[in-house]
Amino acid sequence: MNPPLRIALADDQALVRAGLRALLERQGIEIVFEADDGEALLAQLATQPVDVVLSDIRMPRLDGIDALQQLRARGDATPVLLLTTFDDSELLLRATQAGAQGFLLKDAAPEDLREAIERVARGDTLLQPVSTEAVRARYQFHATDAPKERFSEREVAILRLLAGGYSNKEIARSLFLAEGTVKNYVSVILEKLDTRDRTRAVLKAITLRVI
Known part of the structure; x- marks a missing residue:
């Protein structure tokens, strides 16, 4: 215990x-x-x-x-x-x-x-x-900060779970994916949002109405 x-x-x-x-x-x-x-x-x-x-x-x-x-x-x-x-x-x-x-x-x-x-x-x-x-109103990005590519439905689902603070393992369990697959998705998401940080990626995704 x-x-x-x-x-x-x-x-x-x-x-x-x-x-x-x-x-x-x-x-x-x-x-x-x-x-x-x-x-x-x-x-x-x-x-x-x-x-x-x-x-x-x-x-x-x-x-x-x-x-x-x-x-x-x-x-x-x-x-x-x-x-x-x-x-x-x-x-x-x-x-x-x-x-x-x-x-x-x-x-x-x-x-x-x-x-x-x-x-x-x-x-x-x-x-x-x-x-x-409220986050969108405060945490603004310019048009040049728009995602490099459109997000798939699966990527949006993963972004929402990232916003809730879920780990790769928890996301994998929730979406019935391998943890390595989720890790790859997260890397792609960060690349599209041009950030290395999960926290800023979520705030940016909210501001840009990705989630």
Whole structure:
């Protein structure tokens, strides 16, 4: 049996932290410590390593994204899952650019939250909590950035799964393909979108209305 995931929980509202703690502990996740702002989170992470950081974005003194930037600047690669009550593409972009592995709305179902924590702990990236229209409005590309070739239906399906943070293995299982075949598809997708990065490829695909 695998040991429980160990997480740090950061939110400036004590009642929210208490609710999240109770919810996650019922699902077998260990809360190593709580913090009420980004400064306290960074201080405790220096001495108490965890598997995943679960942090609110909007906090006083130092918010979740600024704390994440400082965490990465000091060389700490602990996966970070950011929570927010705002369906805001600006936050999604700031979060991904700062190095967040996940971005989730606070009204997500309990089972979705647990799955998100497990997936970022495995190294996956979650990019799907905000409306695609808002992302398009903010994250714009010029006509010269248009895909080099049209996408097939299978490539669009794989792009949508990439947007959900699924690994090549999970995509292969979902679409009944060999993992090597999915890897080849992903390489073609990145080539068509002229990017090496899966995260930017998804944002670009949303902006260009590929997905």
